[in-house]
Amino acid sequence: MPTDMTVNGEARTSARDPLTPLIDVLRDEFHLTGAKPVCREGFCGACTVLVDGEPTVSCLTPVAMAGDCDVVTIEGLSSCGLTDIQSRLEQGDAVQCGMCFPGMVMTLSHFLAHTPQPNRDEVRAALTGNICRCTGYERIVEAALAVAGGRAEGRR
Amino acid sequence: MTVDAVMEFRRRDARDKLTGRTRYTIDRAAPGMLHAAVLRAEVASGRLVTVDTSKAAALPGVRAVATAADAPGRFGIGVSDHSLFADGQVRYVGEPLAAVAADTPEQAQAALAAIEVAIEPLPAVVTMAEALAPGAPLVHPDWQDYEVLPVGGARAGNVAWEATVVRGDVDAAFARPDVTVVESTFRVGRQNHMAFEPRAVVARYEEDRFHIETSTQVPWTIRNATARFLGVPASQVRVTVPPVGGAFGLKFDVAIEPFAALLAKKSGRAVRLVNSREEEMLTCLFRENAEILIRSAVTSEGEIAGREAVVLMDCGAHGGEQIFLTTMTAHTLGGNYKLGAVRLATRAVYTNTPPNGAFRACNGVYNTFALERHTDEIAAAIGMDPLELRRRTVLGDGDLGATGQVFEGDVLRPMLDRMEALRARTTPHEVDDGRLYGRATTVGTWFVFTGPSAATVNMNADGSATLVTSGVEIGSGSMMQGLPQIVAATLGIRPEDVIVRQADTDAAGYDVGVGGGRQTTSLGAASLAAAQDVRAKLLAFAAQLLEATPDDLVMANGRIEIAGPNGKGFTIAEVAARAQAALGPIGGTGAATRTGVPSMPGCVAGHFIDAIDIPVFAVHDCEVAVDRDTGHVEVLNYRVVQDVGRALNRSAIGGQIQGGVVQGLGYALHEEVSIDALGHIRQCGFETYRVPLAGDVVPVEVDLFEGAPSLGPLGIKGAGEVPILNVGATVACAVANATGRRVQELPLTPPRILSLLLGREPDLALPHIQPAFADNLLRPHGPEV
Numbered sequence: 039m040p041t042d043m044t045v046n047g048e049a050r051t052s053a054r055d056p057l058t059p060l061i062d063v064l065r066d067e068f069h070l071t072g073a074k075p076v077c078r079e080g081f082c083g084a085c086t087v088l089v090d091g092e093p094t095v096s097c098l099t100p101v102a103m104a105g106d107c108d109v110v111t112i113e114g115l116s117s118c119g120l121t122d123i124q125s126r127l128e129q130g131d132a133v134q135c136g137m138c139f140p141g142m143v144m145t146l147s148h149f150l151a152h153t154p155q156p157n158r159d160e161v162r163a164a165l166t167g168n169i170c171r172c173t174g175y176e177r178i179v180e181a182a183l184a185v186a187g188g189r190a191e192g193r194r
Numbered sequence: 195m196t197v198d199a200v201m202e203f204r205r206r207d208a209r210d211k212l213t214g215r216t217r218y219t220i221d222r223a224a225p226g227m228l229h230a231a232v233l234r235a236e237v238a239s240g241r242l243v244t245v246d247t248s249k250a251a252a253l254p255g256v257r258a259v260a261t262a263a264d265a266p267g268r269f270g271i272g273v274s275d276h277s278l279f280a281d282g283q284v285r286y287v288g289e290p291l292a293a294v295a296a297d298t299p300e301q302a303q304a305a306l307a308a309i310e311v312a313i314e315p316l317p318a319v320v321t322m323a324e325a326l327a328p329g330a331p332l333v334h335p336d337w338q339d340y341e342v343l344p345v346g347g348a349r350a351g352n353v354a355w356e357a358t359v360v361r362g363d364v365d366a367a368f369a370r371p372d373v374t375v376v377e378s379t380f381r382v383g384r385q386n387h388m389a390f391e392p393r394a395v396v397a398r399y400e401e402d403r404f405h406i407e408t409s410t411q412v413p414w415t416i417r418n419a420t421a422r423f424l425g426v427p428a429s430q431v432r433v434t435v436p437p438v439g440g441a442f443g444l445k446f447d448v449a450i451e452p453f454a455a456l457l458a459k460k461s462g463r464a465v466r467l468v469n470s471r472e473e474e475m476l477t478c479l480f481r482e483n484a485e486i487l488i489r490s491a492v493t494s495e496g497e498i499a500g501r502e503a504v505v506l507m508d509c510g511a512h513g514g515e516q517i518f519l520t521t522m523t524a525h526t527l528g529g530n531y532k533l534g535a536v537r538l539a540t541r542a543v544y545t546n547t548p549p550n551g552a553f554r555a556c557n558g559v560y561n562t563f564a565l566e567r568h569t570d571e572i573a574a575a576i577g578m579d580p581l582e583l584r585r586r587t588v589l590g591d592g593d594l595g596a597t598g599q600v601f602e603g604d605v606l607r608p609m610l611d612r613m614e615a616l617r618a619r620t621t622p623h624e625v626d627d628g629r630l631y632g633r634a635t636t637v638g639t640w641f642v643f644t645g646p647s648a649a650t651v652n653m654n655a656d657g658s659a660t661l662v663t664s665g666v667e668i669g670s671g672s673m674m675q676g677l678p679q680i681v682a683a684t685l686g687i688r689p690e691d692v693i694v695r696q697a698d699t700d701a702a703g704y705d706v707g708v709g710g711g712r713q714t715t716s717l718g719a720a721s722l723a724a725a726q727d728v729r730a731k732l733l734a735f736a737a738q739l740l741e742a743t744p745d746d747l748v749m750a751n752g753r754i755e756i757a758g759p760n761g762k763g764f765t766i767a768e769v770a771a772r773a774q775a776a777l778g779p780i781g782g783t784g785a786a787t788r789t790g791v792p793s794m795p796g797c798v799a800g801h802f803i804d805a806i807d808i809p810v811f812a813v814h815d816c817e818v819a820v821d822r823d824t825g826h827v828e829v830l831n832y833r834v835v836q837d838v839g840r841a842l843n844r845s846a847i848g849g850q851i852q853g854g855v856v857q858g859l860g861y862a863l864h865e866e867v868s869i870d871a872l873g874h875i876r877q878c879g880f881e882t883y884r885v886p887l888a889g890d891v892v893p894v895e896v897d898l899f900e901g902a903p904s905l906g907p908l909g910i911k912g913a914g915e916v917p918i919l920n921v922g923a924t925v926a927c928a929v930a931n932a933t934g935r936r937v938q939e940l941p942l943t944p945p946r947i948l949s950l951l952l953g954r955e956p957d958l959a960l961p962h963i964q965p966a967f968a969d970n971l972l973r974p975h976g977p978e979v
């Protein structure tokens with residue numbers, strides 16, 4: 039049975055078996071290779087996309103579960119240039135191999151939208167489901183705090 | 195001419211990586227591409243009776259099947275003991291038996307299931323103790339028939355390689371009346387890289403040549419190894435490398451590339467092969483497990499009159515990188531300190547377990563752990579402060595290393611002073627919460643793995659330059675920051691205007707590969723030479739245009755001008771365009787290799803590197819708190835003083851230090867690999883193999899130590915590999931300091947800490963290391979006869 043959904047604002051239909059993991063539909067069928075299948079068991083977060091606004095590990099989500107949903111991938115999030123968190127990560131020289139960042143950016147964008155003024159521990163806790171093997175996290179945490187700090191500046 | 199390439203230049207690949215546009219190998223596809231899969235053995239040891247692929251080959255969608263008959267050759271870094279498929283004998287769980295390519299991944303899996311395999315089980319040796327036991331079954335019964343690189347390591351049975359160092363009269367040192375003898379034993383487990391991008395390849399066979407697109411650090415090794423396995427000339431193999439999604443040494447050896455190449459040739463189609471996470475875990479090429487005995491004769495003043503050590507490294511079923519790494523005991527366990535007399539034996543031991551490989555700072559990490567814990571035990575034995583002992587005994591200007599090389603410059607001692615200053619900036623953490631607090635400072639010695647590199651720089655008529663090398667961007671940023679900075683600074687252009695070609699063995703000359711801290715140093719030296727060649731040509735041509743001599747000209751900020759105020763001149767683009775019209779396009783080439791610092795004659799046997807060209811030193815310090823009830827170790831703060839020679843890009847180095855230290859914290863505390871009695875790796879993914887999370891880490895305080903002598907270009911040293919070097923050591927010494935217990939093993943998981951605290955951890959005995967040094971050797975130290 040085909041699955042209808044909205045992907046990055048566009049109506050799409052997947053012809054795959056309904057149990058196919060969403061990440062494989064996104065990558066193989068729709069050629070959106072930003073989300074990365076790293077562990078395929080829900081631990082690393084590199085495959086994170088937004089499903090109806092919620093960060094979701096697309097490796098453990100059968101495509102049927104995304105039926106009639108609004109899916110946003112890193113490609114969709116970045117369609118109008120860099121977001122604040124992406125700019126801060128770029129300026130902060132945070133990126134190394136880069137494989138974790140599509141997922142990191144999705145998680146952090148959602149987190150910062152819902153937690154406008156987080157402290158360091160809250161940022162670290164928000165990243166529990168997003169592993170990075172390269173950077174040691176510090177610059178990612180700093181970038182998130184810088185986005186929050188920038189907002190505070192803006193309000194003053 | 196002096197080049198100032200120091201910049202805070204941001205990497206150009208960050209934007210694509212942040213927006214999901216980067217196309218790693220796992221993101222690549224080709225029209226009509228097939229999907230491959232590899233059938234792997236499920237027993238650790240056995241005689242391969244049948245691999246019958248006839249039913250599999252007849253299944254729908256199956257386009258090619260390959261077995262041992264298709265890959266007759268053998269390969270190996272020191273000993274050619276590695277066949278692509280099991281060659282009549284199965285040696286580890288996970289050893290390849292056959293490979294298939296089909297229209298879909300599901301069809302490929304179905305084909306694997308249809309291959310009929312019969313294996314007659316044989317006894318297995320799963321630990322080094324078993325492998326070294328008298329009468330142990332041999333992992334390679336035909337070890338004597340293998341081709342060996344002519345460097346004279348002793349070999350026999352399950353000892354794949356034995357390297358020795360002897361300098362001075364160690365027996366006499368131990369017999370001195372004024373010495374205390376301190377003996378320590380250590381054991382460490384394996385570490386998995388957990389690189390995010392698994393090993394992946396897309397291969398084609400076109401115009402009688404293989405084109406392999408792969409996630410690797412070593413394009414030229416892939417080229418040569420594939421040719422060896424498949425029995426074709428190396429010139430028939432082209433390797434290109436897209437951005438690599440993490441490597442850390444995992445991708446420093448050939449992996450699954452030859453399977454895809456073989457299947458592409460057989461099917462006439464492009465073939466994609468990507469390891470699943472389970473396969474990555476199973477065939478990791480881990481940092482090896484090791485066992486160490488170290489003994490020192492030390493005076494009450496801290497003078498180390500004699501030192502001896504035996505190091506056993508588990509190479510798994512193939513010698514691989516471990517054969518080379520036996521060399522590095524001399525420069526790590528034999529490093530850091532002034533030694534009167536010294537003898538070291540390092541044995542790479544075959545077992546029926548998955549082969550090990552290279553991992554960031556390799557055996558330096560556990561040798562430093564052993565050496566630094568041993569140093570603390572010496573300090574306790576002679577009643578000296580551990581820091582004072584280090585201050586007195588670290589290598590300084592003119593001191594001899596273990597192999598008799600002469601070290602230049604006082605580096606470690608001033609670095610220890612700098613660490614003291616760094617530590618003074620923070621107040622100790624101790625609070626009375628019932629936890630045990632401790633701290634430690636350690637030192638470490640590592641090196642830059644120099645060796646051949648080539649570079650070409652093409653000056654374009656638009657004022658940009660193209661740098662062509664076999665360098666690979668694995669995440670460290672060297673290809674994005676260090677190398678374009680060096681070329682830009684030499685040519686007086688902006689680093690943004692240096693185009694960096696991705697590795698292609700058809701376009702660039704030979705290179706050892708990316709690893710061992712060699713990228714910015716070796717490729718940097720070649721790139722610098724190539725850029726200087728271009729610079730000289732442009733200056734000579736501009737001098738004619740300006741009726742001046744090249745010495746009168748300055749080349750900076752995109753212009754070549756006559757020196758002095760209001761000097762006449764041209765943009766570099768103009769000079770390049772005019773030169774192109776008059777002489778043809780301007781280009782330059784550069785090459786570099788190791789210079790070869792001498793060791794003392796007769797000191798080493800079986801070594802690949804007798805002395806290190808570019809030593810790199812590190813001083814680390816941390817504080818820990820140990821929970822008595824849970825056994826949990828919290829690292830409260832962490833500090834690094836790192837010898838970088840000259841820092842080309844401080845931000846890039848800082849990122850490497852934070853990342854490297856955190857990988858080291860995982861190694862020290864919770865990254866654990868265990869192998870069951872049947873030779874299966876127990877950890878199969880992120881759920882069971884615990885890497886550091888954001889909540890586990892601390893911001894590392896960093897002080898870059900500049901100015902130490904370096905043979906590297908512009909005085910630089912590799913900076914990305916060494917940050918992990920002494921993390922295991924520092925955490926272990928701090929935990930020993932906090933608990934008052936003898937820390938002899940890593941990782942320090944909560945169960946291990948609890949049994950240490952409860953006194954239930956027995957003193958580590960290593961009965962398969964003989965008490966008398968000489969009894970450990972296959973043959974007495976000396977050249978092969």
Ligand code: FES
Nearest residue numbers: 076078080083097
């Ligand atoms: S791939 Fe989905 S969480 Fe790791």
Ligand code: FES
Nearest residue numbers: 135136138170172
């Ligand atoms: S940058 Fe490599 S995994 Fe995060």
